[in-house]
Amino acid sequence: MKMRICCTTCPNECELDVEIDENKKILSATGNKCPRGLAFAEKEVVDPVRVLASTVKVDNGAHNALLPVRTKEAIPLRYHFEVMHQLEQMEVSAPIQMGDVILPNVCDTGVDVIASRNIR
Ligand code: SF4
Structure with a gap:
């Protein structure tokens, strides 16, 4: 092929x-x-890998109550759907600093989901 x-x-x-x-x-x-x-x-x-980027809800704070997040490194594409599902269920609280770990060791990949910006 x-x-x-x-x-x-x-x-x-x-x-x-x-x-x-x-x-x-x-x-x-x-x-x-x-x-x-x-x-x-x-x-x-x-086993293709990609960085996953998404948003999670913020229960307080500015920026329309959505925090942009991404995986710190690329993870296998086969885990993306599961990680997206987990992020959809989450709600975090401000203040948040860019780089803060939002979801550690997603799907046992050893890779964290981190905040992509500051939220006051
Ligand atoms: S690492 Fe860069 S130069 Fe090498 S094959 Fe990939 S894209 Fe091309």
């Missing part, structure tokens, strides 16, 4: 054309300007 993958490791955003077998092993890859692109493609084929 052939796939096109955009490497997001650096601002070059190389587009790789990869061919994979039935076990998701990469048989060939072109388009990457450095070896990190191949490493990215191998991970992307097996």
Whole structure:
């Protein structure tokens, strides 16, 4: 099977054309300007990860009572739906500082959801 993958490791955003077998092993890859692109493609084929960004309700404070949040690092896409569901159920209290942990170790990934801004 052939796939096109955009490497997001650096601002070059190389587009790789990869061919994979039935076990998701990469048989060939072109388009990457450095070896990190191949490493990215191998991970992307097996278990793609992305940073998740969302909002949670604030029970007091300014800014329309919504706090922007994001995962501190990329987490597997397969967990995004569950994390979004958990964030929808949450309500936090101001004051909140940018970088405060809002939800620790989401889905046992070792990655925290953190505040993306200050709320007074
Ligand atoms: S392949 Fe290398 S140069 Fe291209 S986007 Fe990925 S890390 Fe950057």
